Amino acid sequence: MSVADAAPVHRTPAGGxxxxxxxxxxxPIKVQVQWASRGGSSALYLLDGLRAPxxxxxWTTDTDALRQFAGDNVTLVFPVGGHSSFYTDWYRPSSTNGQKTTxxxxxxxxxxxxxxxADYGVSRTNNAIVGVSMGGNAALTLAAHHRDQFRWAGSFSGFLNPTYPMWNQAMRAAMLDEGRFNLDDMWGPTSDPAWSRNDAVVQAERLRGLPVYVTTGNGVPGPLDATNGVGNTVNAAGIEAFAVIAASIFRDRTVALGIPARVDFTTGTHTWPYWQQSLTTARPMILDALGER
Structure with a gap:
């Protein structure tokens, strides 16, 4: 095959x-992109939470991700949709809300x-992935099972241990509340191997050698909660309490395996201003992993 034959159909647009x-x-799935500032081929995939519109x-409206990476030679990839999906392959359409497509x-x-x-010049192999909440566990498990695609993975306030006793009931309640999705149609009963396959703690060994960053708040409201309102803050504090437990379990698991994942615990709740702050912390790690610094 000649060099011309191997070249992408297009060169990645420079910025925009x-x-x-x-x-x-x-x-058809909508995907928002901010092209690498100088037409580079590396990319960062950013996954939403449970209520993904x-x-x-x-990420494009509730954080300054676009501004943070505006001068970097990395394409930002924002998949749109997938609420209550956990960014996984389901067994069948949800049977409780009339969903037509699996x-x-x-x-x-x-x-x-x-x-x-790839037709725009974006690499299939030099990518990073990060997710918040629902997307946090998905980012780590996708990276674990697709090591040829991702060179860095991050989770912000993710639920990283869905096989933890009774946590499936919390997931069931959340998914019913957000779109009346049926958990059983996603991974089947908790005895099904799909549960372990989609559990970042269980799959931690597959992350060996991959730079991993996990962060969560401690559930204590801070200055960034000031505009949330009391009700939203109380809810965000309660949800983050689960994320703290999950991050602690993940930290202990990686330490036991001798895997040097970075796990940070900060003050804050389960809300976008803190995840914007986490992205600021993660950005140098991402650029280093992709060879863009």
């Missing part, structure tokens, strides 16, 4: 923001989307 429509087994990524988010994020972006 765009909404793409990407074909998938789920139908269907018209934009909350969620196939792992397939999309690790096969269909990289293939599509």
């Amino acid at each position: 923001f765009e909404m793409l429509t990407v074909p998938s087994s789920m139908g 269907d018209d934009h990524s909350q 969620y196939r988010w792992e397939t999309f994020l690790t096969r269909e989307l990289p293939d599509f972006l």
